[in-house]
Amino acid sequence: MTLYYRPIPQTDPARPAGALTLAGGWCWFDRIEVLSRDAAPRIVSAEALPEDVVTALTAARPAVAGLAMDRPRIMGILNVTPDSFSDGGRFAAPEVALRQALAMQADGAxxxxxxxxxxxxxxxxxxxxxxxxxxxxxxxxxxxxxxxxISIDTRKAGVARAALAAGATLVNDVSALRWDADMAQVVGESGQPVCLMHSGGDPATMQDDPRYDDVLLDVYDHLAARIAAARAAGIAADRIVVDPGIGFGKTMDHNLALLRRLSLFHALGCPVLLGASRKRFIGTLTGRPVAADRAAGSLSVTLAGVAQGVQIHRVHDTSETKAACAMMLALNGR
Structure with missing residues (x-):
């Protein structure tokens, strides 16, 4: 029976002796939720953890694109497309895109x-x-x-190669190196980090009745397999980021199940990226049919991720996210 170990993150200033630091970051834990496909969840003391699990959960994460993972990092979304769900067409012109990129950087991205x-x-x-x-x-x-x-959001090796040559420092592949057989080689030769995201199929059909045996454990196992594939292709472990893929081939209930137990993904030993900004399930839950009106709900999801030790947050509302993260960390003495 395969066991999965989810740290129960805390940020309370009354940290007990013996508590462990989560991923070298701002959260601590002294209890673990043990999950499996064959038994009910149970909570145990962190003292009961196998040594390899302790190492995976506590080791400080390597820097990503020059950024230390000891505090939440903000990734600003810049879609230079005519049809993205939230801002399609707004930044398609190169000069407009450049202004937006610089503005997001000034706002905290x-x-x-x-x-x-x-x-x-x-x-x-x-x-x-x-x-x-x-x-x-x-x-x-x-x-x-x-x-x-700079991250290039693509699943295509040729696009990634051109972006890296132009100055990109991270490849963000929603297919986790599955779409293009040459992508792993391009990333491996570049020496740059890659984000491996879980997606339930191709964008054209991924929302057509997605199903899982257990969405949390299925996504975890998929990402573990993609990490193994990336390493077999010559990509070093310290250059891998994982993303559970909120909204990619998942219903609202699937998304909520992943968000409630995001801290499980720290057991993969990699930095975790969360990209839920302005997505449809937020609009459904908050009564905001227009994507641009979902900032408040998006911030709530981001802060829930920060409370679970998630290191990278892919968002549209960079200024608001920076302020919210700063306040949360300050309230927790960071």
């Missing part, structure tokens, strides 16, 4: 995530050359004016 192909539910695939034309010039222009970390 430490990584700018640039994408040239929408991966919203129902989106169609964009030709490689068109995606390069949308993204590489913006990356090059931003790199000339700023040393901010």
């Amino acid at each position: 430490e990584i700018i995530d640039i994408g040239g192909e929408s991966t919203r539910p129902g989106a169609v695939t964009v030709a490689d050359a068109e995606e390069v034309d949308r993204t590489a010039p913006v990356i090059a222009a931003l790199r000339r004016q700023s040393d901010v970390a």
Whole structure:
């Protein structure tokens, strides 16, 4: 029977002796929820953990794109597409995209995530050359004016290669290296980090009745397998980030189940990225049908992630997220 170990994160200032630091960050834990597919969950003391699990849960995470993972980091979303769900078309012109990137950096974004192909539910695939034309010039222009970390949001090796040549410092692949057989080699040769995201199929069909045996454990197992595949392809463990893929082939109940137990993903031993900003389930729960009106709900999800030790937060509302994270950390003595 496979066991899964979820730390129960705390930020309370009354930290008991013997409590362990979660992932070298701002949370601590002294209890674990033990999960399996064959038995009811149970809570045990952290003292009962196997040594390898303690190491995976407590080791300080390596820097990502030059950013230490000892506090929450903000990744600003920049879609240079005509059809992204929240801001499609607003930043398609290169000069407008550059202004937005610099504005997000000024507002607190430490990584700018640039994408040239929408991966919203129902989106169609964009030709490689068109995606390069949308993204590489913006990356090059931003790199000339700023040393901010730049992420290329793509599942295509050719697009990633062009972006890295233009100055990108992170590859954010929603397919976790599955879409393009050459992507692992491109990432491996670049020496740059990669984010492996769980997605339940292709964007065109991923929301067509998604099903899981146990969404939390299924996503965990998938990411563990993708980490193993990346390492087998020559990508070092200290260059891997994981993302549970909120909204990608998941119902509202699936998303909520993942968010309630996000801390499980620390057991993979990698930095964790959370990308839930303005997504449909937030609009459904808060009565906000327009994506741009979902900032409050998005901030709530971000702070729930911070409370579970999540290191990277991919958001649209960078200024508000920076302020919310700063206040939360200050209230917890950080």
